[in-house]
Amino acid sequence: MLDFIEDLGHGIYAIDTGFQRPRFDAAYLMVENGHAAFIDTGTNHAVPRLLAALNALGLATDAVDWVIPTHVHLDHAGGVGLLMEALPRARALVHPRGLRHMVDPKALWLGALAVYGDEEMQRSYGKLVPVPAERAEATHDEQIVHLAGRPLRFIDSPGHAKHHHAIWDEKSRSWFTGDTFGLSYRAFDVDGRAWILPTSTPVQFEPEALKATVARLLAAEPVAMQVTHYGRIGGSVAEVQRLAAVMLEQVDEMVALAQLLKDAPNRHETLKGGLLAAYLARVQGHGYRGDMAAAADWLALDAELNAQGLEVMLDRPAR
Incomplete structure (x- = not known):
């Protein structure tokens, strides 16, 4: 296995996208009966790693059915368009508030450009590639899609951003939470226990909406959370609840x-x-x-x- 891929069990792999520093930004690859889905992609610069992960697992590019950004912030979705150019059968599943930004990323680019400047944009993100409108669709709250028969449930998950959905995977009893369940860097693990931090990144942080989202996540009694920054945390229902309490505090x-x-x-x-x-x-x-x-x-x-x-x-x- 390549050193930037971690097997999390249940056909789920965390891929270190290489953004900023090691084990800072994850994309997830889910494999079920020869079919695959990416959940978050990192930036354009991550795409070679994502394709290498497919190859390492013996999967062809036409095995990928879905590309699913949790939201359209560029460290999660900046590589969606470029990745899909290499995946002939894949469709993008995007929160309805974010769909237009994947089809026409001009506003995303200009917003980030105003903050970071052109040199940093090129260094960190690369030029954004639009997703063809006919290959992208909006999700809705409580929608279920299937990956080779494996159900994935979407919920609207505001608080960090209004264009955010979370994805429930019954097989692993875990949520793919993007940034709604905070950040947890593996460098701070102590005796197998994760440290956690909320993220109030601009511009749509709403604390009460975030609390309501976390309550919905916990209602499923997850045994783990797959956070983008970084990796699988939890291990039991009780540990996920502890992490939620620490984050909301x-x-x-x-x-x-x-x-x-x-x-x-x-x-x-x-x-x-x-x-x-x-x-x-x-x-x-x-x-x-x-x-x-x-x-x-x-x-x-x-x-x-x-x-x-x-x-x-x-x-x-x-x-």
């Missing part, structure tokens, strides 16, 4: 800190610093005894993006 803490600093001078830098300090304290409280300077480097981007998302929430007009 942090949601409340992050929102409270943001509200406290709403009118503070130099708000962004103060909020970002407060978030990073809180995350590092949680890492240590979890039992991590590694290099804290490296931990701060790993979490700096999350603190930056989460601060941005919280500030969008603070400045959103009251309904």
Whole structure:
């Protein structure tokens, strides 16, 4: 097996897309009776790895039935169009609020370009490739599609983004959660226990919607969550519930800190610093005894993006 592929059992493989750093961004490949589906793809730069994973598992490109981004943020869906050019039979299943951005990614590109600039866009993402409209379809809440008879259930899962769905796989009793069940980096695992962090990445973070989504996820009594950043977490119903409680506690803490600093001078830098300090304290409280300077480097981007998302929430007009 290639070193960037991890066999998670039940025909599910996590593929390290190579985005930013090792074991930061996962795409998932599900295999059932000679048929396959990708759930999240990473960026364009991940596509060679995804195709290599098919080859390593003895699957032809026409074995892929579905390409399913959990949402259209570029670290999850940036490679969908380019990947599908290599998969002659695949269809894309996209949240209805995200479908138009896969068919015409111009707005996605311009939005990210305004934040990162052209050099960084080319380095991290590459030029976005549109998905032909006739090969893409919108999902709906409680829709079930099949992969060689294996049912996959979709639910609308807002909170992180309004264009987000989660996918339930009964065979593994797990959800593919994109970013709705937070982030969990394997570097911070302690004695087999995962550390977890919510993501309030801009621009559609809604804490109450996120809590409602997590409640729906837990109602299925999952034994694991397949998170994009990074990998399979849980292992039992009780452990998934523990992780959910820890994550939602942090949601409340992050929102409270943001509200406290709403009118503070130099708000962004103060909020970002407060978030990073809180995350590092949680890492240590979890039992991590590694290099804290490296931990701060790993979490700096999350603190930056989460601060941005919280500030969008603070400045959103009251309904």
